[in-house]
Each structure stands twice: as structure tokens, then as C-alpha cells.
Amino acid sequence: MGKTKEAYRMKEAEAITDEWNNRTINALIMGTMEAPVMYDDPDQTQLKSESREGMILKHKWVSGMDYLPHVPILRHFSDWLLNIYLGNYFKFMDLVEKMSKKELRQQLRMRETFVHVCAIFHVIIGARSLYHGSPILKDTIATHGRFESKHIEVLTKLLELGADVNVHDVAGYTPLHHCLTSQGNDT
DSSP, X not given: XXXXXXXXXXXXXXXXXXXXXXXXXXXXXXXXXXXXEESXXXXXXXXXXXXXXXXXXXHHHHHTTTOOTTOTTOOOOOHHHHHHHHTOHHHHHHHHXXXXXXXXXXXXXXXXXXXXBOHHHHHHHHHHHSSTTOTTHHHHHHHHOOOOOOHXXXXXXXXXXXXXXXOOOTTSOOHHHHHTSSSSOOO
């Protein structure tokens, strides 16, 4: 593929992603759309990164889609997601203690948002994103107040409870992939 054609396809993918993000985020804010909830891995059909669909998915994934807990106008996140993401160990344990074993197994598999990530991802994304000096830390505190930031404790408990580490997000990445991104800190 020529560089000009590739650049055009890249711009097209960016435009489609921007339009999708604007439409989707606005619908979530207005309450005309609910964030998806699912319990299994999303479609993992392989896409070629240079294909139109591959480029669009890449741009959507990089944008975070609707997985932006630090944005005050987005209120579609469950207490489960938020307490795990924020590392609120004691609030997380309160939620766990109120569930039956069956409910807990289901919660561990529950995927919220268009990124289709479950509990094991939330704690990793939170630990990776909410470090001292993070560009979103101030907004996160303004939106959710002070939080415990006990991500290691939450992660340890999730593993004890049987959280699956071999799950995939919408782009096919596993929790380990999320651990190895360039964004974040030593945690």
C-alpha cells in the first residue's frame, strides 16, 4: 500500500473514531444509551492492522472509548468497577462480602464499557493510571474524592477469588499486556 493511500486510510479511521466517540459519549451522558455489559470475551476474530476495520479498532482502543472514569460527566460506571479501578480495597471487600459465591463468580467475569474489560483489568488500569504525577490524578480526585490506592491488595484478592488472568479486551489484549504498556508506574 502506498504511503499516500495509507495516510488517507489512517485519517479516515481517526475521523470515524472521533465521530463514534462523540456520538457514543453523548448518548451515554444523555442517558439514551446504556454502556454494554457482557460476561465473555468479545469477538476475537483477527483483523489486519492495515485494514479499515483494524485501523478503526486501533484508534477506538487508543482513545479509551468510554473507559474514562476520571471524566466527571461520565457516570455509567458501576461501584464494582470504580472501587476496583480506584484501589478502594475496603469498599471492594464490602461489595464482595455481600455477594453469594455465584454472584461473585459472575461479577468477576462482568465486562463493562465498550472496551469490554472485567475486574482484573480494572485494577491494572487503575494502578497504571493513578500514580503520583499522573495527568488524570487531579481530575480523578475531583470526580471521586480521595481514594485508597490499594491496587496491589485488590489485585491479590481478585486472584484469590479466582479472577481469570487469561481474558481479553475488545482489541485482544490480556491483563499482562495492560501491565506492560508504556503508561504508568512501577506498580
